[in-house]
Amino acid sequence: MSTGTGTGTGTAADPAPRPRTVVALAGVTKEYPGPVAALRGVDLTVEEGELLGIVGPSGSGKSTLLHIIGTLDRPTAGSVHIAGHDVAALSDRRLSALRAQHVGFVFQAFHLVPGVSARDNVAEGLLYSGLARSVRRRKAADALARVGLADRLDHKPHQLSGGQKQRVAIAR
Incomplete structure (x- = not known):
């Protein structure tokens, strides 16, 4: 027997866990100078766990939204x-920590630091976490x-293939 609301399939004795909201935007507008x-x-x-695709023509605001x-x-x-976390209430330092813990980007160009090992490229993603360098390198x-x-x-x-570079960026 299914009870309750939402997308869960739990029973009255064993309700399904409610999903956790990881991104919430309300009335978001972004204007640039001019019209x-x-x-x-x-x-x-x-x-949490949802997969989202953002599609649209060039200039429709996809990059701005991301x-x-x-x-x-x-x-x-x-x-x-x-x-x-309410992003508007966070200092730049807290925002950097939030990004380090909860946000990941994989850009088309990967943005890996040349001359730096794969391990240290990934460890740099934890720079604002407050963790010691040795802990960042282990992670x-x-x-x-x-x-x-x-x-x-x-x-x-x-020294890495394109696919390997992409996986380094994902690990970061």
């Missing part, structure tokens, strides 16, 4: 909550192992 409004009144909720969700830019109006090695690159920890970007 350009990249976003107007965007409402969006993303629950920059706002990733806390790289702030909206002109509206509210943004990431992992329960980086663990992350690289999870993406199948345990044998490439000390390889520099120029």
Whole structure:
């Protein structure tokens, strides 16, 4: 017997856990100087475990939306909550920590630091976490192992294939 609301299939004795909201945008608008409004009144909720595709023609605001969700830019109006945190209320330092813990980007160009090992490229993603360098490097090695690159920890970007570079960026 199914009871309750939402998408769960729990019973009265064993209710399904409620999904956790990881991204919540309400009335988000982003205007640039001149007559350009990249976003107007965007409402969006993303629950933990959901997969979201953002599609649209060139100039429709996809990159702007991702920059706002990733806390790289702030909206002109509206509210943004990431992992329960009101982005507008956070200092730059707290925002950096939030990004390090809850936000990940894989850019087309991967943005790996040339001349730096795969392990240290990943460890740099934890720079604002407050963790000691040795702990960051250990966590980086663990992350690289999870993406199948345990044998490439000390390889520099120029020594990696395109797919391996992408996995380094994902691990970061």
